[in-house]
Amino acid sequence: MARAKLSIWFFCGILMLADGVVLLGQGIFEHFGHAPATVLANLQPTLWWAVLLTLFETFYTVRFRPSTHSVD
Amino acid sequence: MEHARRVQGQSDGRALDGHRLWPGFVISFGYWTTDFLVVQRVLSANSLRSAKMAPVIGAAVKMAVPLIVILPGLIALGLHNADGSMVFHLVPGSVAKATGQHxxxxxxxxxxxxxxxxxxxGLGITALIAGFMSGMAGNISAFSTVWTHDLYGAFINKKASDRHYVAMGRWSTVIGMLVSIATAYLVMNAASIMDYVQALFSFFIAPLFGTVILGMLWKRATRAGGFWGLLCGTVASIGMFVWVRINADGLRYIAISSDARPMAENLYHALWSWLICVGVTVIVSLMTKPIPTAQLSGLVYGVTPLPSDGAATLWQKPAFWAVVVIVVFFILNIVFF
Structure with missing residues (x-):
């Protein structure tokens, strides 16, 4: 049985998806009354970055998952 | 914008004029063609089109560097409290060391x-550290490759086994890291790391760019021409550096201006060393025996058959994207000049 090759983009995807998920947790925590003492915290930059990272990196992880994409 | 212009004016001393652009061309073209950190990424591409696209994509991303290194500083300068005082009281590094300010x-x-x-x-700091680490990793792997492949394998030990060369590559990586740490201590007291890097660029990259560009494009260039051109260019650049260290007045002759600031020095070293390298290479080449054209195939443009890069549509052509990057580059320069 041939082993599927891992694309470097899949690795980038899961790595940054993990970042996105961690930030998402922090962003939701801040949204419910635990805003940090930073400037413009009312704009919720952590939550927005988390949403962007999670969406973008979910796409990357799925797009370059080992079974469908070869590094060649 | 007006504020940005004043800040630029303060750091630069005076506005840039036409002849000041040329030294920048030597350093930047030299960086893209002879810096092994850049070249090794192109060499490792899996197709000709990827190899051509690599520096084009790199150049597009490189244009965003001022956003990271200049914009935060300009925003900090523009931030004021309600009473009109500045939010950040930043001082030069030498003052900060004594007073403890930022x-x-x-x-x-x-x-x-x-x-x-x-x-x-955490994400922001991770991104910064990742940027530093990728630059360091690239430089150290470039050092290891050049030492093992081009120096050790080519001159010192030509007939060793692959296992031996791999071990040498690993050891040179470790030693390269130790040397780079030692070098960091060496320049810790330099006014700015940028001065140091630019000085090294003007010593080695600028004359090497002259040799590489002539060797690639000019059939008549000979081995002796390349050797003496490179040697004279490098020695001239180091000589000018030493001259200005011994006698600061030398800068006005090198930069052809009595108003020249220290940062201009390295740019002019680069320009002069490039001109000296090209001049010596041309003269020595014309005085030595030309190399038969048959031997130059695969080395010199014009006597080498160029394979197709496989680009079918306009969107796949590296030349198209290179033009896009150049147009954006000129627009940015005109807007922020």
């Missing part, structure tokens, strides 16, 4: 702390 170099971390809460701050 120096100009601290602006990026200060802005990160100001705007990024827990989590996002």
């Amino acid at each position: 120096s100009y170099d601290d602006v990026l971390p200060l802005m990160l702390i100001r705007y990024c809460g827990p989590g996002l701050l």
Whole structure:
């Protein structure tokens, strides 16, 4: 049985998806009354970055998952 | 914008004029064609089109560097409290060392702390460290490759086994890291790391660019021409560096201006050393026996059959994207000049 090759983009995807998920947790925590003492915290930059990272990196992880994409 | 112009004016001393652009061309073209950190990425591409696209994509991303290194500083300068006082009281590094205040170099971390809460701050710092690490990793692997492949394998030990060369590559990586740490201590007291890097660029990259460009494009260039051109260019650049260290008045002759600032020095070293390298290479080449054209195939443009890069549509052509990058580059320069 041939082993599927891992694309470097899949690795980038899961790595940054993990970042996105961690930030998402922090962003939701801040949204419910635990805003940090930073400037413009009312704009919720952590939550927005988390949403962007999670969406973008979910796409990357799925797009370059080992079974469908070869590094060649 | 007006504020930005004043800041630029303060740091530069005076506005740039036409002849000041040329030294920049030597250093930047030299960087893209002879810096092994850049070249090794092109050499490792899996197709000709990827190899051509690599520096084009790199150049597009490189244009965003001022956004990271200049914009946070300009925003910090523009931030004022309600009473009109400045939010950040930044001072030069030498003053900060004595008084404990924040120096100009601290602006990026200060802005990160100001705007990024827990989590996002970690991501920002991770991104900065990742940037430093990828640059360091690239430089160290370039050092290891050049030493093992081009020096050790080519001159010192030509007939060793692959296992031996791999071990040598690993050891040179470790030693390269130790040397780079030692070098960091050496330049710790330099006014700016940028001065040091630019000085090294003007010593080695600028004359090497002259040799590489002539060797690639000119059939008549000979081995002796390349050797003596490179040697004279490098020695001239180091000579000018020593001259200005011994006698600061030398800068006005090198930079052809009595108003020249220290940062201009390395740019002019680069220009002069490039001109000397090209001049000596041309003269020595014309005085030595030409190399038969048959031997130059695969080495010199014009006597080498160029394979197709496989680009079918306009969107796949590297030349198209190169033109896009150049147009954006000129627009940015005109807007922020």
